[in-house]
Amino acid sequence: MDKIKILIADDIKETRDVIKKILSLQKENIEVVGEADNGEEVLKLIPKIKPDVVLMDINMPILNGLEATERITTEYPYVMVIIMSVQAESEYLKKAMFHGAKEYIIKPFNYDSLIETIETTYQKYKTRQINRVEGIRQTRTTKIISFFSSKGGVGKSVLSVNTALVLSKAENKKVLLIDLDLQFGDIGMLVNQYNQKNIFNAVEDGQIDSYEKIKSCLYECNGNLDILFAPPKPETAEYIVKENIENIINLTKNQYDVIIVDTGINFNDITLYILDVSEKICLVSTLDIIALKNTKLGLEVMESLGYDNQKVKLVINRFNSKYGISKNEVEDAFKNGIFAVIPDEEKIVINSINKGEPFCNNNYQKLKIGKAIEMMCQSLI
Numbered sequence: 413m414d415k416i417k418i419l420i421a422d423d424i425k426e427t428r429d430v431i432k433k434i435l436s437l438q439k440e441n442i443e444v445v446g447e448a449d450n451g452e453e454v455l456k457l458i459p460k461i462k463p464d465v466v467l468m469d470i471n472m473p474i475l476n477g478l479e480a481t482e483r484i485t486t487e488y489p490y491v492m493v494i495i496m497s498v499q500a501e502s503e504y505l506k507k508a509m510f511h512g513a514k515e516y517i518i519k520p521f522n523y524d525s526l527i528e529t530i531e532t533t534y535q536k537y538k539t540r541q542i543n544r545v546e547g548i549r550q551t552r553t554t555k556i557i558s559f560f561s562s563k564g565g566v567g568k569s570v571l572s573v574n575t576a577l578v579l580s581k582a583e584n585k586k587v588l589l590i591d592l593d594l595q596f597g598d599i600g601m602l603v604n605q606y607n608q609k610n611i612f613n614a615v616e617d618g619q620i621d622s623y624e625k626i627k628s629c630l631y632e633c634n635g636n637l638d639i640l641f642a643p644p645k646p647e648t649a650e651y652i653v654k655e656n657i658e659n660i661i662n663l664t665k666n667q668y669d670v671i672i673v674d675t676g677i678n679f680n681d682i683t684l685y686i687l688d689v690s691e692k693i694c695l696v697s698t699l700d701i702i703a704l705k706n707t708k709l710g711l712e713v714m715e716s717l718g719y720d721n722q723k724v725k726l727v728i729n730r731f732n733s734k735y736g737i738s739k740n741e742v743e744d745a746f747k748n749g750i751f752a753v754i755p756d757e758e759k760i761v762i763n764s765i766n767k768g769e770p771f772c773n774n775n776y777q778k779l780k781i782g783k784a785i786e787m788m789c790q791s792l793i
């Protein structure tokens with residue numbers, strides 16, 4: 413069991429010595445880690461010695477025990493303050509409790525009552541702190557990042573898969589990748605998985621009412637990355653409606669750090685819903701005039717939807733300086749600037765697609781394109 417670490421704050425040295433003596437008799441689970449003779453000193457010592465409990469006198473010079481308690485409550489909320497006061501200070505005592513002291517003990521006190529007060533206060537608040545941390549962990553804030561383009565074939569799916577892999581591996585994030593290109597989704601092919609359960613299985617018998625149900629339709633790509641595939645046949649797509657996607661997002665949200673969504677190229681109601689709930693939209697374009705023109709139109713639609721440049725990020729894929737359009741020219745044309753540039757690496761990309769093994773699955777740091785994806789991931793989170 414961890415020892416309860418105590419900081420004693422009292423301006424009279426003899427009092428501190430007596431308390432130390434009392435506490436040192438109880439060697440097993442209590443340890444005095446520091447002493448202070450005023451409130452200012454207490455605040456300086458806390459970050460250095462990280463006590464669990466401060467035994468705090470009220471009347472001290474420079475900064476009294478009441479003000480020190482108030483500051484501890486806001487600056488170091490995990491530190492428990494136990495006020496030590498004489499009976500005559502009962503008015504102050506109320507104030508101290510109001511300012512966040514967890515308990516008080518009336519001087520002069522004996523060995524038993526001091527130990528008991530420390531132990532019960534520590535147990536009570538430590539359990540609450542653990543529960544709170546656990547609660548925060550369970551309601552993690554999930555980032556939804558979508559890949560969208562207003563022209564097909566620019567690399568949304570390749571970038572979605574490889575981004576999801578890098579986030580799950582290098583950044584150690586728990587990631588869900590959803591293929592929302594419901595008609596022609598090909599994330600399954602990119603990771604060499606066929607005939608796996610997919611989003612249609614999650615919705616086919618009506619209600620999606622739990623994460624467990626969705627989980628049973630996910631493909632576990634690695635310990636940190638789950639994938640929800642698109643249906644294998646385009647005609648199945650029409651059975652999937654916006655409400656299904658809302659349910660899926662709401663039920664998976666607190667289970668992952670990041671949800672990556674690969675979208676289709678239409679602004680249909682499903683895509684609009686996903687774009688709305690995305691913290692970031694990677695608007696993918698290549699460097700040809702048609703793609704750039706459509707990207708510009710796409711950006712205008714997003715502006716009209718009220719999305720700002722914190723949300724919409726331009727990603728140039730297949731960049732090659734030989735293609736006749738420079739980065740500067742693109743930056744001039746798009747006032748938000750370029751968020752990420754992914755190089756054109758035909759051999760690596762086509763090879764990885766044909767093998768069904770994304771190039772970021774292993775040793776991607778050695779590749780220029782892997783490094784570029786990693787840099788994009790760092791900016792994304």
Ligand SMILES: Nc1ncnc2c1ncn2[C@@H]1O[C@H](COP(=O)(O)OP(=O)(O)OP(=O)(O)O)[C@@H](O)[C@H]1O
Nearest residue numbers: 564565566567568569570730755756757758761762
């Ligand atoms: N950085 C790259 N370098 C070279 N080739 C690439 C790169 N990114 C994508 N490609 C090629 O572009 C093609 C289209 O990629 P991908 O399927 O990811 O695009 P998409 O935007 O998802 O297309 P769709 O609109 O059909 O869903 C792939 O076949 C791949 O070979």
Ligand SMILES: [Mg+2]
Nearest residue numbers: 568569593598
């Ligand atoms: Mg695609």
